[in-house]
Amino acid sequence: MIHKRNTFQIKPEYISEFNYLFHKYIYPEFIKKGAKLIGRWTNEAQDEVVEIWEFNSKAHYESVNFEIDQNKEECEKLNSYVTESKEDFLTTTVPQGGSYHPPKHIMSVSGYITNEKGEVLLVRNFHRSNTLEIPGGQVEEGETLEQAIHREILEETGVEVKLIGITGIYQNMSRGVTCVVFRGEYYSGTIRTAEDETSEVFFAQLTEENLNDYITREHFRNRTLDAMHANYLPYEAFYLRPYELITRYESHVKND
Structure with missing residues (x-):
């Protein structure tokens, strides 16, 4: 390596x-x-x-x-x-001094976001142009998962959202990436593409029957299907010493 x-x-x-x-x-x-x-x-x-x-x-x-x-x-x-x-x-020693080690793992987030018609927000990324997908991206240093998904969706689509909860966690062993998927609802904003990032952004009426027409990559379809029929997971973000709770989503089940 x-x-x-x-x-x-x-x-x-x-x-x-x-x-x-x-x-x-x-x-x-x-x-x-x-x-x-x-x-x-x-x-x-x-x-x-x-x-x-x-x-x-x-x-x-x-x-x-x-x-x-x-x-x-x-x-x-x-x-x-x-x-x-x-x-x-x-090498192990970077020219400026110190040691270089590649990140052991990358954390990312994605959001299954619906509007008042029940349509789902989809994007097409420039570097994955052969499929549509739910919006998202990497969590930056110092961010909570919740802050990251709000930022990524706003950057990619121009939309602000209200989050409901987490529907799944997905670990890509080949790339060393773990993705946490949120479900949420459209709150405000006008959808738009993001320069150098998304070439298409729109709401679509997704069903199990037509999902393959929009999302061509299997791992993206799996997380979208899980979010479509959500079983929510508990989530907390907090600081220690002293303990300070930043945010929490309770575990619950929502039937559509």
Whole structure:
């Protein structure tokens, strides 16, 4: 297992175009070929992007990059937004000092959100364009799960929601990601897409019969079906020393 860090200096006026190409082309191609994105960060000035990727071996890294480089049109377009780039392989000691360890696990959240007609909020992400899915994303450091799902849904769809409870927990062993799914209701806002993130956002009348027409990936269908027929799980967020309860959802069953 090796970890490679890419650092790009970007012309600030082209940061949106650079990110669009990353989500549209680079990310899905790397993932398809077995690479794993550990993290990606943009600085406040919007002129530097840092990525850390994980590969099975040096040979795996070289084969993935060789195939990516064959698409000269996309690579030239990407490079036109970059003023300078640097890459290095991370070992146990990072050049700045200290030790680097990839995250042991990533926590994410998704939301099964319905409107007054009982329709479900769906999105199509740029890097998973072959399926629709319920909105969501990664939990940021210092966030509760509840804060994260409110933020992610607002960012991806423009919608604010009222949460009811948690309907399931799903662990992706291949990617090291655990997803917690909430069920909730539309509260306010006008649905819209998010630049460089979602290409479609809409409410749809989902049923067990038509679910496959919208959601093509099995693990997304499973969590959507569980939320459709929800058995709610208890949830608490709290601080210790001294104990301070931030939020709690009681365990209960809702029959639709």
